[in-house]
Amino acid sequence: MDQDHKKLKESSFPCEVLEKVLSFIDSHKDRSSASLVCKDWYDAERWTRSNLFIGNCYSVSPEIVARRFPKIKSVRLKGKPRFSDFNLLPQNWGANVHAWLVMFAKVYPSLEELRLKRMTVSDESLDLLARSFPGFKALSLSSCDGFTDEGLKAIATHCRNLTELDIADSVTEDIGGGWLSCFPESFTSLEILNCASLQCEVSFDALERLVSRCKALRVLQVNESINLEQLQRLLVQVPHLTRLGTGSFMQELTVRQYKDLQTAFSNCKNLQALSGLWDATSVYLPFVYGACASLTFLNLSEANLRSGELAKLLPHCTSLRRLWVIDTVGDKGLEAVGSSCPLLEELRVFPLDPYDLDNQQGVTEAGFLAVSRGCPNLKYVLYFCRKMTNDAVVTIVQNCPDFTHFRLCIMNPGEPDHLTNEPMDEAFGAVTKTCTKLRRLSVSGLLTDKAFEYIGKFAKNLETLSVAFAGSSDRGMQCVLEGCPKLRKLEIRDCLFGNAALLSGLDKYETMRSLWMSACNLTIKGCKLLAKEMPRLNVEVIQDEWSDETHANKVYVYRSVAGPRRDTPPFVLTL
Amino acid sequence: MSTEIRSILSEMEFSGCLKTDLTLGLPGGAPPKPGSKRGFSDMVDLKLGASCDHDEVSVSTPPPTKAQVVGWPPVRSYRKNMMKSCKYVKVAVDGAPYLRKVDLEMYSSYQQLLAALEDMFTCLTICNVMNERKIMDTANGIEYVPTYEDRDGDWMLVGDVPWNMFVETCKRVRLMKSSEAIGLSPKTASNGLSMNR
Numbered sequence: 040m041d042q043d044h045k046k047l048k049e050s051s052f053p054c055e056v057l058e059k060v061l062s063f064i065d066s067h068k069d070r071s072s073a074s075l076v077c078k079d080w081y082d083a084e085r086w087t088r089s090n091l092f093i094g095n096c097y098s099v100s101p102e103i104v105a106r107r108f109p110k111i112k113s114v115r116l117k118g119k120p121r122f123s124d125f126n127l128l129p130q131n132w133g134a135n136v137h138a139w140l141v142m143f144a145k146v147y148p149s150l151e152e153l154r155l156k157r158m159t160v161s162d163e164s165l166d167l168l169a170r171s172f173p174g175f176k177a178l179s180l181s182s183c184d185g186f187t188d189e190g191l192k193a194i195a196t197h198c199r200n201l202t203e204l205d206i207a208d209s210v211t212e213d214i215g216g217g218w219l220s221c222f223p224e225s226f227t228s229l230e231i232l233n234c235a236s237l238q239c240e241v242s243f244d245a246l247e248r249l250v251s252r253c254k255a256l257r258v259l260q261v262n263e264s265i266n267l268e269q270l271q272r273l274l275v276q277v278p279h280l281t282r283l284g285t286g287s288f289m290q291e292l293t294v295r296q297y298k299d300l301q302t303a304f305s306n307c308k309n310l311q312a313l314s315g316l317w318d319a320t321s322v323y324l325p326f327v328y329g330a331c332a333s334l335t336f337l338n339l340s341e342a343n344l345r346s347g348e349l350a351k352l353l354p355h356c357t358s359l360r361r362l363w364v365i366d367t368v369g370d371k372g373l374e375a376v377g378s379s380c381p382l383l384e385e386l387r388v389f390p391l392d393p394y395d396l397d398n399q400q401g402v403t404e405a406g407f408l409a410v411s412r413g414c415p416n417l418k419y420v421l422y423f424c425r426k427m428t429n430d431a432v433v434t435i436v437q438n439c440p441d442f443t444h445f446r447l448c449i450m451n452p453g454e455p456d457h458l459t460n461e462p463m464d465e466a467f468g469a470v471t472k473t474c475t476k477l478r479r480l481s482v483s484g485l486l487t488d489k490a491f492e493y494i495g496k497f498a499k500n501l502e503t504l505s506v507a508f509a510g511s512s513d514r515g516m517q518c519v520l521e522g523c524p525k526l527r528k529l530e531i532r533d534c535l536f537g538n539a540a541l542l543s544g545l546d547k548y549e550t551m552r553s554l555w556m557s558a559c560n561l562t563i564k565g566c567k568l569l570a571k572e573m574p575r576l577n578v579e580v581i582q583d584e585w586s587d588e589t590h591a592n593k594v595y596v597y598r599s600v601a602g603p604r605r606d607t608p609p610f611v612l613t614l
Numbered sequence: 615m616s617t618e619i620r621s622i623l624s625e626m627e628f629s630g631c632l633k634t635d636l637t638l639g640l641p642g643g644a645p646p647k648p649g650s651k652r653g654f655s656d657m658v659d660l661k662l663g664a665s666c667d668h669d670e671v672s673v674s675t676p677p678p679t680k681a682q683v684v685g686w687p688p689v690r691s692y693r694k695n696m697m698k699s700c701k702y703v704k705v706a707v708d709g710a711p712y713l714r715k716v717d718l719e720m721y722s723s724y725q726q727l728l729a730a731l732e733d734m735f736t737c738l739t740i741c742n743v744m745n746e747r748k749i750m751d752t753a754n755g756i757e758y759v760p761t762y763e764d765r766d767g768d769w770m771l772v773g774d775v776p777w778n779m780f781v782e783t784c785k786r787v788r789l790m791k792s793s794e795a796i797g798l799s800p801k802t803a804s805n806g807l808s809m810n811r
Binding site for chain 2: 122124125126127208291318320389390448450452505532533539542565568
């Protein structure tokens with residue numbers, strides 16, 4: 040018996056078997072866990088990983104990645120901290136993809152997919168990409184910057200097997216529409232094209248020809264420069280689209296043109312997602328009704344609809360799961376959402392006029408309540424409003440306990456409950472207590488340390504927390520850092536947390552991806568203390584016009600196995 | 615853990631008791647609103663751990679107040695809608711001593727807009743001359759041509775594009791004296807405005 044037992048222990052799985060088994064694992068988290076079991080598993084895992092995900096490009100270096108993973112086909116890479124979306128990061132801060140591409144070109148010549156988020160991508164990099172990977176298929180640039188027409192031309196010209204080109208949300212200057220003409224006539228493989236955020240005229244002829252020869256096209260999101268007549272011509276070529284982003288609705292149509300559009304939309308039987316819709320109004324919106332039955336995602340964030348228009352549209356969208364609107368729909372429009380969209384899982388309400396502090400338009404707690412009553416499956420909400428009450432939020436989460444993402448933005452900083460004048464602590468207490476699956480939370484309004492006590496105590500699954508203009512003492516931040524076992528990203532702005540708060544997280548930061556603190560009460564001294572105590576953290580201070588020798592206005596802390604950055608611009612101080 | 619850090623953290627236990635003594639100031643730089651509960655002076659006076667004297671804990675002065683809070687509310691700046699302010703545009707009439715402002719969103723047609731201008735600039739009348747509308751100062755016999763500056767900075771004749779498009783692209787309005795309408799023959803200038811919307 041003992042002998043058999045010993046034999047079992049000695050003969051481990053042959054590595055081919057282990058590799059075969061591990062090759063079925065896709066999730067990078069599971070793969071990370073597998074790699075930690077023992078040396079054999081670590082080796083088998085690294086030989087079989089083909090999808091690379093790096094959540095912070097500075098947490099590791101291209102060299103380290105190249106050494107560990109020999110066979111990567113697809114890369115997902117994220118760069119700047121999220122607050123760069125709101126202009127809190129100076130230009131040229133970093134997250135340039137070029138060094139990565141140089142390494143990929145050397146080590147992964149059969150790279151097929153590259154998905155970047157918040158990274159700087161130059162034309163030179165796009166050119167290198169286009170020429171280095173003959174089998175390259177999919178490029179996705181989300182919230183990236185740094186490239187122009189030239190870079191896109193290189194991609195169009197050289198990537199013969201491209202199936203996906205997605206430049207969603209990327210900020211581009213000097214982009215003309217000429218790059219579309221660079222796809223050779225022999226090029227037919229495109230399946231996904233998203234250029235909705237381009238701020239320029241696109242060459243419609245080139246686009247039309249491209250669409251007509253790419254028979255496998257299933258996602259087409261054009262930009263605002265494409266008018267309705269042009270849209271109709273495109274649609275008749277690709278009625279089998281699953282995702283469509285229209286151009287502008289601002290065009291006077293003849294009856295004939297209207298009917299043609301109506302027919303074109305009715306022929307789109309597979310449409311799951313609809314976006315674009317710039318300046319769509321009740322005049323022309325009805326011709327999309329024919330395509331709405333199969334829609335699961337409707338993005339109306341460029342169409343300033345009123346409540347009545349939304350109420351007429353929604354009953355056609357019987358399968359709707361995700362809805363984005365502008366707050367011009369008002370509470371009444373949201374009532375219509377509550378009554379027409381029982382399957383709704385995600386709602387985002389964006390403000391039309393976010394910078395006008397005296398504006399009283401928009402949505403209130405009433406709208407949110409109405410949605411929660413009608414949509415019990417709600418899991419994701421992003422809600423911009425000017426007024427909220429604790430009671431409303433308590434009721435909302437009782438109606439919808441399955442929230443995984445709760446992002447509430449009461450737009451006036453430090454705004455209390457507008458009926459009771461109390462802080463909004465109880466609202467977020469209810470959210471964290473009731474929504475046990477909560478992974479992401481953005482808080483706002485007047486908040487004392489109590490709110491953070493609740494978060495630290497109850498938000499057991501929280502991974503991302505965003506805080507602004509809140510808290511009454513360092514203890515608030517400490518509660519979060521000492522609670523929230525799964526916290527990965529913490530971003531804080533304009534709060535009075537100081538060095539003591541920062542240092543209370545000493546043991547926490549290595550378990551997190553990153554911490555961002557701006558316009559808080561940190562000093563250089565405090566940051567230096569943190570850096571000294573935790574050498575595997577990069578503690579960076581970004582100096583801007585609000586900093587001086589003592590005050591650290593923008594601090595970014597993240598774990599890294601690559602050591603301090605070697606590409607810091609002069610205004611970033613590594614401590 | 616270094617002794618410095620230990621002392622900072624233990625100070626925080628003290629300052630925790632201040633939570634009942636809330637001066638809820640906004641340290642970051644929200645614009646001080648007149649009559650708001652939390653003025654800038656509150657913000658400057660806020661001191662954490664005021665009962666303790668250790669240097670490490672004393673709060674460095676909050677950053678100077680910013681005229682406008684950068685990046686708040688957190689909406690992406692590329693969102694075109696977010697940059698739109700309300701549709702108030704300046705209206706200038708040649709020869710008038712001051713300008714007026716109109717909210718274009720209050721009107722749904724060119725007719726309505728001109729009628730509003732007629733009310734505002736009481737010397738003006740919209741006259742019907744041979745089935746065309748003109749803007750005239752009848753007392754002085756001066757004719758005006760309504761023009762507007764569009765998003766590209768060009769001066770355009772009012773009335774060519776659909777009303778909605780006009781509202782979208784108009785940045786300001788100028789009632790130009792016909793005699794000064796550059797590039798237009800006197801005959802064209804006095805054709806007035808054909809109001810087809």
